[in-house]
Amino acid sequence: MNNSIKISVVVPCYNQAIFLDDCIKSLIHQTYTNWECILVNDGSTDNTEEIALNWQKKDNRIKYVKKINGGLSSARNTGIQNVTGDFVQFLDCDDYLYHEKFEKSVKEISNQTNTVVITNFQLFDSATQTVLPPHCILKKEYFSQKEILLKWDNTFSIPIHCAIFSKDIVEKYKFNEELKAKEDWFFWLQAYENAPETHFIEEYLLAYRMNSASMTHNLFFMLENRIKAIDKLEQVILDKDLLREFFKQDLLATMNENLQLMERIQLLGYKRTMKYKINKVLKILGMKKK
Template sequence: MNHLISIIIPCYNQGLYLDETIASVLNQSYTNWECILINDGSTDNTASIIEKWESIDNRIKSHYKENGGLSSARNLGLKKAKGFYVQFLDSDDLLHINKLKIALEYLQKNDLDIVVTNYAHFTNDVENITSPYYTLKQEFLNYNNILYQWDTDFAIPIHCALFKASLFELFEFPVTLKAKEDWYMWTVLFYNNPKSIYINDTLCFYRIHTKSMTGDNFNHMINNTMLFYDLIKTVIPKDDYIKLIELSNKKYINKSAVESQKKQQIKQSNAFKIGNKIEVFLKKIGLNNLSQKIIKKFSEK
């Protein structure tokens, strides 16, 4: 059963990592695949990198589109895909050499719709990996856990999975979502109760970027979470939606309470009290700007 696997890679200004990502596809021990690269209006050297790899292997195919975001790029990849199975891969992440082979064996042996594998984190060197933020488990692979526990107890990087392509015949990623689109996909797919399995083999690598999240990015995530709620309510039963909103409200209220407690603990700490005394002293000698930096430093600890 040598079925074709379509590997869909959206590409937007990740030329720095794209060579390594494509190489992880070419190195696959399972060889019956097509790699669909969607250049989503990149302004860096992505186009020349794609052209180079297309000349090396005819299984690599590319399509250019005006920039529309990750969801629109994946949708175009799904339209172009010819495979019986689908593997998503972001343009800065990597696949283990046996990812396709092992996942496909589980799919076919057990007549499954989705196989999810374990993953690891890395920054620049895939030889130096670290444990993921979440410990994945078989019990997470159901509709209720995905809807209610996502980003609280777990999240699943999309390249951990190998999917039957038929799951996406009536599905599109919402192009208005610029984040949380994976959560939407997993919720919609598992609402229909697909046959799935988790295997505890580290077969994917998720790149961690060193840049910290800015305030703008935090607001971006919050705004798209709200948009996710608006979109998912048209898909799931009303009672499930109400429960989701109730749980989300409790989560954010509890988080706010914890943050308030942390701030109170900081104010009661010796470091903060010493900082206040330093501030008073520096005001007297006209160096109050420096005192603000010191107070900020204490507060961040």
């Protein structure tokens, strides 16, 4: 194993101080020790700063950066600007790594440019304090721009914390700060634009925390940002045939959802005029006053 490879861990923090100790401890306990951690306080109003500064005093591998609130992507990009390592690990402060993640990831590395090492993950339920199986099982055949574009959310999604990325990838692409959700999907699409050398470790080496207060539970918010991300796909997907395939697939999925909605409306048993039915639909969709 090459102990000269340095891993930079970017941890964006926003009002989740309650989880920060567990997150940092998962780094302190790594069996591979050549790492640095950049804690980015994104304008937190809780005691994030106090906890971060205490850890900085205890371990000189930990750096602390404070900024005004700009969102998750902005905080990650600030972290990227401060990394000095060869590979970058993104880690939200409510998640944590298993102790051998870095050691096992570094063993896979043969090139230090255009390289990604991905591991499997588990879910952690905060409410019950239990570890659960992941929402999808990752497979190596998923790691291409085509698969990430066409099968994201339908077949799989990859938590950003599963990977370590060579520094050149994150410095080239960064995170789109206009997106307040779906930024991970967009980043993965960018990262696989040039088909990076990918190493996959099937073992579970991190925990992704399930939190009922998470933004991922706001469906309208997620849909709104998915539309924004789709609007930017031409910047990332250079294969126009692939882009057309995606839009065709997305259109068919939308039509199917609309048909299911109409079937539910028909089950309500409306037998009156077409105008009456249309008005009922508009009311159900919240587009017409009752």
